[in-house]
Amino acid sequence: MNVVKPGLMAAQAAAGISLRGHQEEALEAIVRGLTPRPGHPAPNGLRVTVQMATGSGKSYVGAAAGQKLVPRGVVLVVVPTLDLLVQMIGSWRAAGRSGDMHAICSLVDSELPYGVLASTSPLMIGMWLSDAAKHRRPTTIFATYTSVGAVKDAYEYWADRQGEVLPPLGLMVCDEAHRSSGSVEKTWTVVHDQAAIPADRRLYMTATPRIWAPPKRPVKGREGAYQPLPEELAVSMDDVRIYGPHVYSLGLAEAIDRKLLAPFEIVVLELRDPLGDRDRAEQQGVPWGPGVGEAPDGSEDEVPAARIAAIQAGLVKTVVERGLERCITFHNRTIEARYFSETLNQTVEKLHFENPQKYPPEIWAQWLSGEHDIDYRKELIRDFGKSEEDDGLRHRIFSNCKVLGEGVDMPNADSVLLQGRGSMVDIVQAIGRALRMQPGEGKTASLIVPVFLKPGEEPGDILESDSYGPLVKILTALRSHDAKVVEALAVPQKSGKRTKGRSAEAAVGPGESGSGASGGSGAFTLPVRFQTPVDENVLALFIASRVLVGETQLWREGIGHARRWFEETGGLDVPYSAMVGENGNYPLGKWLSDRRGENAAGELASYRVEMLDALGMIWSVSDARFEAGLDWARVWAKGHGGSLAAPARAAVGGYAIGTWLSELRASAQVPAGEPGALSPERRRALEEIDPWWCPVWPITWQRAYATARLWWLDTDGLVDWTRLPLDTVYEGEQLGRWVQAQRAGWPGLEEDQRDLLSAIGIEADPELVAAKQAAEAKPKVSRADRFQLHLAALAEFVEREGHARVPRPYKTGEGLSLGSWLNNTKARRDKLSAEQVGQLEALGVAW
Structure with a gap:
């Protein structure tokens, strides 16, 4: 059977969409990881995991992968919600997926896109699978995690009742794959079971491979004492036996640095609690009219009207002062979402009456819950997307209760209000919705977090106060999207100045006072804005003691692996591509490279520099740009059989490795001693990776040869090139036709080319050579x-x-x-x- 695996040059969707650079990188990594290798059976099916920041287009990448890997087979797409199921059907169609489409869900056919049939019957699902196998036509089945068990039932039913074993799926795509792991939704783990749902390939896609539960509040035993507690990992996708290797990662910070998402900040609303500090709370706007509640006796369903009014006033002030136009508020009770929306303009009127020059007389305010029908939802969502030119209302605030989660298409918001209530999974998803904002207007998005101070507490006393729990939960949820963004906030600055409160040691460094972080590598750092300026070092200690525990997870894990490397080798001369750890999936080389970048920018704490120096850290390189490129070249070669014959447009990890190599090949053609010539040292460094990185023959030939050599290696050298079918395609190369062309054109090859071919068993074919020479001898016809x-x-x-x-x-x-x-x-x-x-x-x- 021929193996088809498109490379980066072919990483384009078949129709309707054109993938962006980072999506092409992800697609190439997926297709490479899910391509069967000759002589390497996978009885449990091939499996890979991809992490892509929310809003970076992972749905389209999954659809494009389905098109490339299983153009004529059965693909099962599993999602967490019905809304996302409907949206996913559109994404796959936009990616050019044709053929039959079915849904395993409770929706009726009229609620699904045209041409999609729905059923949960094992008999019907079995018929879909059987027909697809018999007719070899593309078939795509969409299911939710709660309904995917019906696929297992179909396999069992068909074997018991029909006496026939249904063929395995060509591909299973698990979107929002964290839903299938850890201690959450255990019944959904059927998607992993090869015996229950056989699949040749499994692709797990998520923005949040880890969902962290916030650590408990440190026990206060004595002045200045903070007792660290172990982090609780509520959901993990680290088990490579189940989820396969992580073949591609695009974190939140990197997505922002690459201008795929808008930068954002956290705005903390420090409010007075109307129930515990009524005198000071009276200065905050309270809506007119009685409280609204379903329980007249004041039981659990009553809405805390005074607290909501305080949040409303703080939110409206923030929205107006920061020029925000579209805000989404998240609530865990329907009655609260309704009350917040229906009384919001009462607070707006009060603020307008007090300051008509600053506050508008009215804003757009609506609410949704899961009880609203789909048509009504769509109507309100369309209205939310309008602008001041449409109805004269500049500010729009949309309140919802568990509606605007995974899979709901919404106009871009520039802010969200998060109260830190509900499960961590819900909070993580709410933040994911907030971060789906596209760059372009130069506006920073805002995550607005209200906290209520107790009597005697003052704004900014974050180390002393117990009232900042909602902020802890939001920062912990953000850590699930990108741990580095939050952990960078815990890097103390450089001087030895002590902070206020408990006399904790911290350092004062450069940065905007009271604005948040200035640490961490990369262009994006997360600002945290407080009503009263908070020193960055106080914030760092708050993050370390309340959000993280002790040293940051990122640093502790990295320095641990570095220490083990030092013990084994006596230094830290670590290649960029080095992967270490029990499962070989920790990128120590990249971690050390990031620390070099931090140190060069003056952002690495001195005590951390000393720790690395003690392990023999190599800080300086003769030419940082070349060394960085050389690191990426090693990464590329590792994934391409040791070859550096990369296409000009090739990229790896966002680095334009193809362009870098093309420039060096051009320099290699310049005579030694002339301007622009490649130095012997650099030439040797590249030849250590690939002796044929700059051949005298076309690089396209070398790229095709590298593919043939990969095939030869994957078959353990047991390949009969004379019987290789002409239409064989491998790694995106027309391998069968290329091999025949070499056997026919043997006399015209360089001696080194013939040696390379002979080394992998490709030899001249006298009959083909004679036929080619005879054809070339014929007179040309114009x-x-x-x-x-x-x-x-x-x-x-x-x-x-x-x-x-x-x-x-x-x-x-x-x-x-x-x-x-x-x-x-x-x-x-x-x-x-x-x-x-x-x-x-x-x-x-x-x-």
Whole structure:
């Protein structure tokens, strides 16, 4: 069986969409990881995991992967919600997926896109799978995690009742894959079971491979004492036996740095608790009218009207002062979402009355819950997307209760209100919704977090106060999206100045006072804005003691692996591509490279520099740009059989490795001693990775050879090249045709090329060589002569048949492909001469 695996050059969706650079990188990594290797069976199916920041287009990447890997087989797509199921069908169609589409869910056919049939019957699902196998047509089945068990039932039913074993799925795509792991939704783990749902390949996609539960509040035993507690990992996807290797990662910070998402900040609303500090809370706006609740006796369903009013006033002030236009508020009770929305304009009127120059008289306010029907939801969502030009209302605030989660298409918001209530999974998803904001307007998105201070507490006393629990939960949830973004906040600054409160040691460094972080590598750092300025070092201690525990997870894990490397080798001369750890999936080389970047920018704490120096850290390199490129070259070569024959547009980890290598090949052609010539040291460094990185023959030949060598290696050298089918495609190369061309063109190859081919068992074919030489010896026929030859054949056809409608497959007795020639000639009419057009029209050719 031929193995088809497109490479980066072919990483384009088949129709309707064009993937962006990071999506092409992810697609190439997926297809590479899910391509069977000759001689390496996978009894449990091939499995890979991809992490892509929310809003970076992972749904399209999954759809494109399905098109590339299983163009004519069965693909099962599993999602957490019905809304996302409907949206996913659209994404797959946009990616060019054709054929039958079915849904395993409770929706009726009229609630699904046109042409999609729904059922949860094992008999019907079995028929879908059986028909797809018999007719070899593309079939895509969409299910939710709660309904996917019906696929297992279908396999069992078909075996018991029909006496037939259904073939395995070609591919299973698990979107929001964290839903299938850890201690959450245990019943959904059927997607992992190869015996229950057999699949040749499994692709797990998520924005949050880890969902962290916030650590408990440190026990206060004595002044200044903080007792660290172990972090609780509520959901983990680290088990490579189940989820396969992580073949591609695009974190939140990197997505922002690459301008795929808008930068954001956290705005903390420090409010007075109306229930515990009524005198000071009276200065905050309270809506008119009585409280609204379903329980007149004041039980659990009553809405805390005074608290909501305080949040409303703080939110409206923030929205107006920061020029925010679209805000989404998240609530864990329907009655609260409704009350918040329906009384919001009462608070707005009060603020407008007090300061009409600052606050508008009205804002757009609506709410949704899961009880609203789909049409009503769509109508309100459309209204939310309008602007001041449409209805005169500049600010729009949309309140919802568990509606705007995974899979709901919403206009871009520029802010969200998060109260830190509900499960961590819900909070993580709410933040994911907030971060789905596209860059372009130069506006920073805002995550607005209200906290209520107790009597005696002052704004900014984050180390002393117990009231900042909601902020802890939001920062912990953000850590699930990108741990580095939050952990960078815990890096103390450089001086030795003590902070206020408990006399904790911290350092004062550069940065905007009271604004948040300035640490961490990369362009994006997360600002945290407080009502009263908070020193960055106080914030760092707050993050370390309340959000993280003790040293940051990122640092502790990295320095632990570095110490083990030092113990084994006596230094830290670590290649960029080095992967270490029990499962070999920790990127120590990249971690050390990031620390070099931090140190060069003056952002690495001195005590951490000393720790790395003690392990023999190498800080300086002769040419940082070349060394960085060399690191990426090692990464590329590792994934491509040791070859550096990368296409010019190739990228790895966002680094343009193809362009870098092309420039160096150009430098290698410059004579030694002349400006721009490649130094011998750099040439040797590249040759250590790939001796043929800059051959005298075309790099395209070397790339095809590297693919042939990969095939040879994957078959353990047991390959009969003389029997390789011509249509064999591997790693995106027409391998079968290329091998035949080498065997036929052997005399015209360089001696080194012949040696390379012989090393993997490819030899000359005397018959093919003779045939090629005979063909080259024939006199060349000009284009004009070929035209006249086919024109004469067309005249004979017209005389015999009475028309010029030649079927495309038609060939003459002499072997001329007359149908194809006529079809191609029509397509290039603008390149024909007037005389040729006239000759064709005289024979009755219709354009």
